[in-house]
Amino acid sequence: MDAEKFVEKLYAAGLQQKAGEFQIDYGYHSSFGLRALDGKIDKRSFTENQGITFSVKKGKNIGSFDCGELEERNIPLIIEQAEANALLISGDEENFFHDGSGSYQKVKKSAPVSALYAKLDKEKYVLELEKAAYAYDKRIKKVISTFLGEGESKRFMKNSHGLDLSEKENRAYAYLYLSAESGGVTRTGSEIVFFDKEEDFNPAGVAAKAAQKALDKLNPTNIKSGNRKIVFENKAFADFLETTAGIFSANSVQEKRSKLVGKLGQKIASGFVNLVDNPLLDGGYNSRSFDGEGYPCRLNEVIKDGILNTYLYNLRTAHKDGVSSTGNGSGSGNRGISFSNFYVMPGMLSRDEVLAQAGDGVYIVGLNGMHAGYSSVSGDFSFGAEAFEIKGGKLGRALNQITVSGNVYRLWNEIEAIGGDLAFNPSAFGAPTVFVRELSISNE
Amino acid sequence: MLDRNLVKDILNEALSTGGDYAEVFVENSFASTLQTAEHKVKQSTSGLVFGVGIRIFSGVNSVYAYTNLSDRESLLRTAQKAARGILAHKRDIVFDFVDVEIENIHKINKKFEELNKSDKADLMKKISCYAYESSPLISRVDATYLEKKRHTLVANTLGVWAEDTLFRNRFSLSAIAAKDNLSESAGNNFGGLYGLELFDKYDHREFAEKVAEDAVSKLSAEDCPSGKMDVIIGNGFGGVIFHEACGHGLEAEAVAKNASVFAGKLGQKVASELVTAYDDATIPNAWGSINIDDEGVKTQRKLLIENGILKGYMVDRLNGRRMEMEPNGCARRQNYKFAPTSRMSNTFIANGNSTLEEMIANTEYGLFAQKMSGGSVNTASGEFNFSVDKAFIVEKGKIKQQVKGAKLIGSGIEVLQQIDMVGNDMDLACGMCGASSGSIPTTVGEPAVRVRNITVGGQR
Numbered sequence: 001m002d003a004e005k006f007v008e009k010l011y012a013a014g015l016q017q018k019a020g021e022f023q024i025d026y027g028y029h030s031s032f033g034l035r036a037l038d039g040k041i042d043k044r045s046f047t048e049n050q051g052i053t054f055s056v057k058k059g060k061n062i063g064s065f066d067c068g069e070l071e072e073r074n075i076p077l078i079i080e081q082a083e084a085n086a087l088l089i090s091g092d093e094e095n096f097f098h099d100g101s102g103s104y105q106k107v108k109k110s111a112p113v114s115a116l117y118a119k120l121d122k123e124k125y126v127l128e129l130e131k132a133a134y135a136y137d138k139r140i141k142k143v144i145s146t147f148l149g150e151g152e153s154k155r156f157m158k159n160s161h162g163l164d165l166s167e168k169e170n171r172a173y174a175y176l177y178l179s180a181e182s183g184g185v186t187r188t189g190s191e192i193v194f195f196d197k198e199e200d201f202n203p204a205g206v207a208a209k210a211a212q213k214a215l216d217k218l219n220p221t222n223i224k225s226g227n228r229k230i231v232f233e234n235k236a237f238a239d240f241l242e243t244t245a246g247i248f249s250a251n252s253v254q255e256k257r258s259k260l261v262g263k264l265g266q267k268i269a270s271g272f273v274n275l276v277d278n279p280l281l282d283g284g285y286n287s288r289s290f291d292g293e294g295y296p297c298r299l300n301e302v303i304k305d306g307i308l309n310t311y312l313y314n315l316r317t318a319h320k321d322g323v324s325s326t327g328n329g330s331g332s333g334n335r336g337i338s339f340s341n342f343y344v345m346p347g348m349l350s351r352d353e354v355l356a357q358a359g360d361g362v363y364i365v366g367l368n369g370m371h372a373g374y375s376s377v378s379g380d381f382s383f384g385a386e387a388f389e390i391k392g393g394k395l396g397r398a399l400n401q402i403t404v405s406g407n408v409y410r411l412w413n414e415i416e417a418i419g420g421d422l423a424f425n426p427s428a429f430g431a432p433t434v435f436v437r438e439l440s441i442s443n444e
Numbered sequence: 445m446l447d448r449n450l451v452k453d454i455l456n457e458a459l460s461t462g463g464d465y466a467e468v469f470v471e472n473s474f475a476s477t478l479q480t481a482e483h484k485v486k487q488s489t490s491g492l493v494f495g496v497g498i499r500i501f502s503g504v505n506s507v508y509a510y511t512n513l514s515d516r517e518s519l520l521r522t523a524q525k526a527a528r529g530i531l532a533h534k535r536d537i538v539f540d541f542v543d544v545e546i547e548n549i550h551k552i553n554k555k556f557e558e559l560n561k562s563d564k565a566d567l568m569k570k571i572s573c574y575a576y577e578s579s580p581l582i583s584r585v586d587a588t589y590l591e592k593k594r595h596t597l598v599a600n601t602l603g604v605w606a607e608d609t610l611f612r613n614r615f616s617l618s619a620i621a622a623k624d625n626l627s628e629s630a631g632n633n634f635g636g637l638y639g640l641e642l643f644d645k646y647d648h649r650e651f652a653e654k655v656a657e658d659a660v661s662k663l664s665a666e667d668c669p670s671g672k673m674d675v676i677i678g679n680g681f682g683g684v685i686f687h688e689a690c691g692h693g694l695e696a697e698a699v700a701k702n703a704s705v706f707a708g709k710l711g712q713k714v715a716s717e718l719v720t721a722y723d724d725a726t727i728p729n730a731w732g733s734i735n736i737d738d739e740g741v742k743t744q745r746k747l748l749i750e751n752g753i754l755k756g757y758m759v760d761r762l763n764g765r766r767m768e769m770e771p772n773g774c775a776r777r778q779n780y781k782f783a784p785t786s787r788m789s790n791t792f793i794a795n796g797n798s799t800l801e802e803m804i805a806n807t808e809y810g811l812f813a814q815k816m817s818g819g820s821v822n823t824a825s826g827e828f829n830f831s832v833d834k835a836f837i838v839e840k841g842k843i844k845q846q847v848k849g850a851k852l853i854g855s856g857i858e859v860l861q862q863i864d865m866v867g868n869d870m871d872l873a874c875g876m877c878g879a880s881s882g883s884i885p886t887t888v889g890e891p892a893v894r895v896r897n898i899t900v901g902g903q904r
Contacts, residue, residue, distance in 0.1 A: 001515075037701065044529035046509040048522065049495060049781065066491030068512050069472075074492065085488040088561050092484070144703045144824060179703070179824040186705070186825045225670040225901075255481070256584055256620065259627065369829035372818030373851055377620055377629040382668075382851035382901055384820075384829025401827050403670070403851040403901020442670035442851075442901030 003028070003050055006070040010054060011158065013075050021057040022082075023097050023159035025331070026050070031151035036126040037143075045149075053331070054078045058086035060094040062335065095335060096315040099161035102296040107280050107287040112150075112172040112195035120195075122148050125174065125203055132207035133178050139218065140211055141181040144188070148174045163294045173426075174200070176207060180214035187220075187398075189213030192426055196283065213365075216388075220398040222444040223389055229361030229416075230404065230439045231354055231390060234423040236364050237431035241342065243370040244381070244408045245429065248275075248302050249328075249337035250317035257376050259409055260308060268308045269412035272347065275303035277312055279327060279340035286340045286428035293329030297340060300326045303412075312337055343430030347418035351433045354419045356393035358435050363388040363395060364404060379408040385441075399443060406439040414438065445607065446470055446496070448541060450516055451599045454498060455539075457523035459601060462532025463500035463507075465761075467600040469738060470496050471780040475592040478561060480568045482584065488561060495780035498523050502530045504765050508783035541605035546736050550637035550729045552611055556591050558640055564589060567643065568615070574652035575619045579660050583622040585652075589615045598740035606740040612637050612885060614731070614874060617652060621659035628665075628848070630658035630833065635874045635885075637729045658815070658834055661846055668835060668850035668902025674810035675852060675898045676803045676838065681816050681873035683792050683888035685895075686721060688821040689828045689856035690714075694723075694748055694756075695774075696763035696786040697880060698823040705826040705857055709754050715860035717752040718796050725773065725789035731874040732791075732887035734776070738784040743773035748791075749860075760786040778882025785881045792889030796866025800892040803865050805841040811850060811900055812836045812843060818875070819852075826856040851901040859895055867892035 007026055014022045028050040035043035055064035056079070063086025065078050130146040149172065156166035177190040191210035193200035200206065232240065252258040260268065269275070279288050279297035288297055293315055301309050313321070314329030314337055330338035355363065366386035374381040382405040389396035419433030451468050458466035472494050479487040495512035496519060509526035511518055559567075572585040591613040598606045614635025621628050632655050634646055677685055690706075698704035706714060715721075725734050725743035734743050739761050747755045759767065760775035763786055775784035804812065812835060819830020832850035836843045872889035 040505065042505045044507045044526075045783070046507070046522070046525045046529070047511070047781065048518075049510065049512040051512070063488060066489070069492055069494035069514065071514070077492075081490050084561065085490060088478075088485050088488045088565060090484045091486055142701070142703055142824070144701060188822055188824045256622075256627070368822070368827075369818070369820045369831060369851070372820075372831040373829070375629060377627045378662075378848075380849045380903065382831060382849045382903070384827070384851065384853050401829070401853050401899075403829070403853055403899070405667075405670070405849055405851065405901055405903045407903070440667075440670055440901070440903045442853075442899055444672065444899075 001070060001072060003070055006072065007052065009072060010052070010075055010078065013079060017079055021097050021160050023055045023157060025053040025155065025157045027153065027155040029151060029153045031149060033147060033149040034122055034126050036130045036146040039127065039130065041123055041126065054082045056082045056086050057095065057097065058083065061086050061089035061091055062095040063087065063089060093316050093320050096319065097159045097161050098163055098294045098315060100163040100294065104289045104296045105280055107289050108282050109169055109287045110194060110196050110283050110285045111170050113198065116198065116201050117172060117195050120201065128203040129174060129176055129207055132204040133176060133211050136208055136211040137215055139180045139182050139215060141179045141186060143178045145175065145177040157294050165290055165294050174206065176210045178210055178214055180211065180218055182218040185218060185220060187214050187217035217386060217398045220400045222400055223362070224444055225442040227438045228441050229358045230436045231358050231361060231363045232434045233363065233365045234419065234421050234432050235425050236367055237434040238423065238425040238429045239367050239370065241344065241431055242425065242427060242429040243374055245339055245342055246376050247408065248312055250311035250313045250321065251337045252376060253311050254317055254320060259379055263308050266308055267306050269303050269306045270415040271306040272418065273303055273306050273412065273415055274301065274345035276301050276345060277328065277340055277342045281341045284341040284428065285424055285426065288340055291327045291329040292331040292338055295325045295327050295329055297327035312339070339428065341428045341430065343422060343424065344418065344432060344434065346420045346422040346432040349417060349419050351419050351421055354417050354433045354435050355390055355395060357417050358390050359393050361390045362441055363390050381406060381408060402441045402443040404439050404441050411436055445472065445597050450519065454519055454523045455599070455601050457520050458498055458500045458527050459537055460534065461527040461530045462534050463502050463527065463530045464535060465501040465601055467499045467598065467739065468496065469780055470597040471594065473592060473594045475590065477588065477590040478565055478568060479586065479588050480565055480572060481586045483569055485565045493779055497780040497783065498526050499783055500526055500530055501762060502532045506762055510780050537601055539601045539603045541599060542603050544604055544606035544736065544740060546606060546608050548735055549726065550610065550733060550735070552639035554640035556611065556639060571617060571648045571652050574649045575617065575656040578653040578656040579621065581621045581623050581660050581663065582619050582656050584620040586618045587616065596738070598738065600740060604740040606736050608735050610637055610734065611639060613642050615642065617655050619656045619659045621663055623663050626663050628659050628662035630655055630662065633874055636731045637733055662848050665846040665848040667904040668847040668900065669904045670901050672897050672899050674807055674894060674896050675900065676807060676810065676812045676892060676894045677816065678814040679867060679869045679890060679892045680871035681888060682813065682892065683873070683890035684816050684819055684830055684875065686793050686890055687788060687791055687888045688819045688830055689859050691788050691791045692821050693823045693826065693856055694758055696757050696759040696767060699757050700763035700766040704823050706754060712754055713752050714754045714857060715749050715752040716863040718866045719749055719752050719860060719863055720794040721749040721792065722746060722794065723748055723758055723774065723788055723791045727790050730790045730872060730887050731885050732789040734789060737773045737775045738777050739771060739775040741771050741773040741775065746772055758786040758788065760784060776881060776884050778884055782881040787879060787881060787884055788877060788886050790872060790887035790889065792870060792872060793866065793891065793893065795868045795870045795891050798865040798867050800867050800869060803867065803892060803894045804838055804843060807838045807841060807894065810838045812838050813850065821856065828856055829853045847902065849902050853899045853901065859898065862896045863893050864896055865894040
């Protein structure tokens with residue numbers, strides 16, 4: 001049935017239930033995608049789906065039910081299940097629905113450059129992307145994936161306290177993943193663009209970046225295992241940040257999964273390190289004026305000059321600590337913590353100046369197996385990594401796969417220098433080049 | 445589920461622009477999750493998933509469309525939209541549905557509804573208590589239980605009408621141990637295609653005590669040394685090495701595009717002759733099993749490697765067209781939002797003749813990786829990495845101190861060649877596997893194996 005009508009009926013049923021407090025979150029997403037393979041468009045996709053989450057508060061707890069079939073006959077089930085879930089939860093900490101108060105700031109989300117994107121011949125673009133990758137160098141062995149996708153999302157949330165918010169989002173991206181081969185060694189490279197810059201509309205430029213990444217890794221050498229100075233490429237440190245960001249979540253701290261318990265106001269990083277969660281970033285991947293709980297967003301300085309300034313809170317964890325939410329609530333269902341644009345503030349040095357400062361060491365450009373190689377409880381990590389040697393302050397040869405191991409809590413204090421080249425990975429975590437005094441690597 | 449005439453109309457609409465094959469996938473799932481911690485129910489969620497996926501082929505070109513707007517008009521509109529992605533001469537394809545008889549080999553004894561949610565939560569809290577009771581160093585225990593009923597229909601223009609219902613559940617426990625300024629965590633889980641009898645298959649106290657002990661023992665573990673050494677990989681979840689280092693490269697999704705190091709190597713020696721490996725979705729009640737795949741093909745036990753020789757791939761319908769091979773019942777997807785592709789189910793190395801004791805006794809210096817956690821692989825380069833959750837140094841044929849934070853890296857084909865002992869204690873373990881058709885339940889497995897000269901990374 002029609003979504004608006006369905007939500008209206010569900011809202012009316014919610015009021016009738018004398019359920020007290022309740023909230024409806026509605027989401028709609030549609031997308032279109034094209035894939036090129038061997039000079040032809042070989043895959044296309046068209047998608048459209050919608051769903052709601054109905055949440056109710058019983059006592060201190062909020063229970064919810066997700067439904068992807070918006071049919072009137074499901075309304076009694078939805079309410080019954082949400083209520084049953086709420087009654088079952090026995091947490092001591094009070095959960096809240098936000099009433100829509102506070103000041104909501106206007107933000108500009110990342111979006112394709114509309115004038116250019118409207119004129120883009122998408123089929124031609126992906127075909128050229130693949131062709132340009134092969135043409136770039138004869139060592140390009142296989143263009144594994146060449147994809148263009150676009151999507152439109154709409155959502156709104158509405159609750160019995162008067163909250164009534166909605167937002168829309170448009171995204172488009174192209175992705176290229178390829179392999180290069182030389183002397184029996186195969187290495188891969190990839191590039192993703194969001195059509196939010198003019199250069200993204202030039203397939204040859206995008207293909208060149210992906211191809212060069214793979215080519216640079218050919219003819220690898222080995223390095224002795226041991227402790228080394230490590231410089232992380234900006235996006236590699238952004239990946240590291242994404243995997244380990246949970247230690248800054250108030251939820252992890254309260255559940256004792258983060259060792260930052262009791263560290264507010266203390267030095268936890270080198271004195272020049274600043275880390276922010278900035279939902280108001282102009283054109284940011286995850287810029288937003290309200291969070292998953294409908295609470296207004298604001299800029300949060302998490303680490304200020306090396307000092308831990310705040311954790312990131314949703315309504316429940318903020319109430320427990322006697323502070324206000326930082327606007328980092330996540331979806332209605334599991335009420336956790338979500339990051340907006342979370343990044344290390346850039347410094348003044350260029351990447352090459354940071355490398356020169358390191359002298360001899362290892363330059364990491366990619367991390368693998370991160371989900372399994374990290375424990376937030378101890379902070380220990382051990383990842384697979386794609387890397388280059390740094391010799392005499394300059395980038396040297398590619399290395400065969402190495403492991404890199406250390407401890408996240410120690411690492412923040414061992415940052416020696418930060419570059420000025422802030423870059424984001426596609427999930428809104430960002431960093432400039434970061435030089436760390438010492439980590440353990442294994443290779444030979 | 446949808447009416448047969450409507451499904452037929454959707455398929456005919458899908459073929460209207462010259463497609464040579466079309467398929468409708470309908471999913472109706474109900475899932476429920478419970479989480480307990482610190483003797484309380486922390487989270488209880490549930491949800492209903494409904495949606496329809498429509499796929500059309502024209503040779504090796506394909507279109508996938510999905511919607512969860514379930515009225516006739518929306519479904520036909522989605523089929524039309526999808527058909528516009530195919531530009532060929534309309535063919536005369538006539539079909540009638542024939543029900544595929546599916547024997548459910550995954551019998552359930554106790555239905556999910558036989559206990560209400562609060563009784564299930566009580567059981568979880570009780571199991572958690574065993575972990576708390578086993579050591580004063582245990583500071584927190586989290587338990588998660590999820591259950592899912594998945595009803596699916598696959599109907600296609602070959603006349604297949606296949607409906608199936610699977611019940612799947614899993615219980616996980618994790619514990620944090622803390623002493624002075626140190627904290628460590630450990631976890632374990634069990635699951636399968638079961639009803640509530642899943643819980644009868646394990647000794648709850650023993651299971652919880654083991655999790656607690658694993659967390660506590662890490663507190664006194666040393667940092668793992670770095671370098672190349674022989675590694676004995678424990679049975680069960682140790683099979684993740686085969687899953688990552690080899691399994692993904694045997695999926696037609698990678699092979700058909702020539703993006704796998706195993707492409708074009710059928711009949712060639714790709715592993716030590718001690719290695720025989722299967723992907724078997726027919727194991728009754730196993731976590732990664734199915735009855736019929738998400739393309740309506742009956743599932744099979746597939747021989748992948750026999751005595752080191754590459755014998756077969758996991759082949760789905762679309763990639764099978766590129767490879768000129770028949771699909772063998774391995775097409776899977778997380779839900780209707782993903783087009784299916786070739787994926788693993790229960791993938792394992794078969795038993796050999798050695799014992800774990802012999803492997804340890806015959807190792808001069810190395811690592812005994814008793815319990816693995818996950819890893820990943822780059823199928824194009826063959827490079828894998830994976831993490832070890834519980835490991836010991838082996839010196840002069842004896843197990844020595846426990847070490848933590850070990851990571852193993854290498855190349856898939858090399859590591860398979862370097863296996864020089866295969867144990868006789870094959871066991872299976874549950875996992876989740878993420879790839880282009882989403883996150884799906886898979887089982888990994890192996891007996892203990894010894895691999896020569898792997899690069900091990902740690903903080904020392």
